[in-house]
Amino acid sequence: MTNKKPRNMQNRTIKRSGIALAAVALVLNSGCYSGGNNPGIEYSPNMYVSEAYEAYTQTGEMEHNPYGMTMREPVPGTVAQGQLGYLGYPEGYEASATWSNPLAPTHANVDAGMVLYNRNCQHCHGMKGKNDGGVIKSGQYPPPPWSGYDDAYIKSLPDGKVFHTITHGKGNMGSHASVLTPAQRWQVVWYVRSLSLGDAFQYAEEGAAAPVATSNDIVSAKPAWLTGFEFADVDATEYRTIWGAMQNVKFDNIRYRKMKDDSKPYLDQVATYLTNHPELKAVVVGHISSDTDAGAIQDGLSEIRAKAVCDYLTEKGIDGGRLSAKGAGADHPIASNDTKEGREQNRRVEIYFVK
Ligand code: HEC
Structure with a gap:
């Protein structure tokens, strides 16, 4: 047995005493000023001061908080049910x-x-x-x-x-x-x-x-403009990885013949692939965007970049006889040359596997 009154009765008591006090205050006409630090009289306090159910704070035990266990931080490294994230990607x-x-x-x-x-x-x-x-x-x-x-x-x-x-x-x-x-x-x-x-x-x-196999047609991408080669059929999933790796091969904008150093780990993946597949040869094709200055295009910049990739692969132990470098200039864009992002996508080096 508890000697506490049920909640609603407590409220009523407070309300009643509030009314009584208000009546006294009116009779005495004492006004609102009660001086110093006295906060004055608060009527129906539980209308103003709610019991806070705040996450991640510990409050005392009560009806909605048995054992005083308010919501806790999740266990580190776990994923809550229903949280659908990047898992595995x-x-x-x-x-x-x-x-x-x-x-x-x-x-x-x-x-x-x-x-x-x-x-x-x-x-x-x-x-x-x-x-x-x-x-x-x-x-x-x-x-x-x-x-x-x-x-x-x-x-x-x-x-x-x-x-x-x-x-x-x-x-x-x-x-x-x-x-x-x-x-x-x-x-x-x-x-x-x-x-x-x-x-x-x-x-x-x-x-x-x-x-x-892949669900898109990169793998069957055997571009008609790349003539003089017999395309090899390669494992779609593996090729997609290689294709993705090649998209990270970037060149310096200023000394634009120089490959960026962070491209190298990606080319290492390509070198490993070629080492594991001695039956394949590779055609490396450089592309540039159409805003590249005319001098650079005539200079054969796209081919120079393809050659830089081949040189690196040779350095990594791939026989130069298995590699061909081609420059496609700005003739085969994959995105619009009117936007910065489009031009960035067009400046690329692709790889095709041939017999
Ligand atoms: C409010 C307009 C809008 C809606 C809604 C929208 N998109 Fe897009 N989407 C765009 C624009 C604009 C781009 C171009 C983004 C860029 O490259 O700057 C785009 C780009 C894309 C791309 C190309 C992405 C890439 O990697 O370059 C795909 C695919 C796409 N949207 C599919 C979808 C799908 C699927 C949905 C629905 C789930 C969708 N979009 C809803 C406006 C929209």
């Missing part, structure tokens, strides 16, 4: 090139992706991915720097980067992480891919496992 836009879609492109997944796309994406990118959604058409929002999902840029964009962009946003596109779970994002990635490839998109049987 290396971080960063460039690194995302190597992530592959864990879902199979079944009709169920692609159709689910379509519903989510129509809800979250079509008002900018358009029903068919032509960047003609209402928001873009209104002229109030800057359009993406490529024409639509059938643009060569999106066709060769790794699925992982699409996933990364949906998760984190990119440029003028915001993050959709709060409206799509990771699994839903991967379904949307398949739908984007189906819009991008059109009739060439291949569905998987219901119940099929996720493809071991």
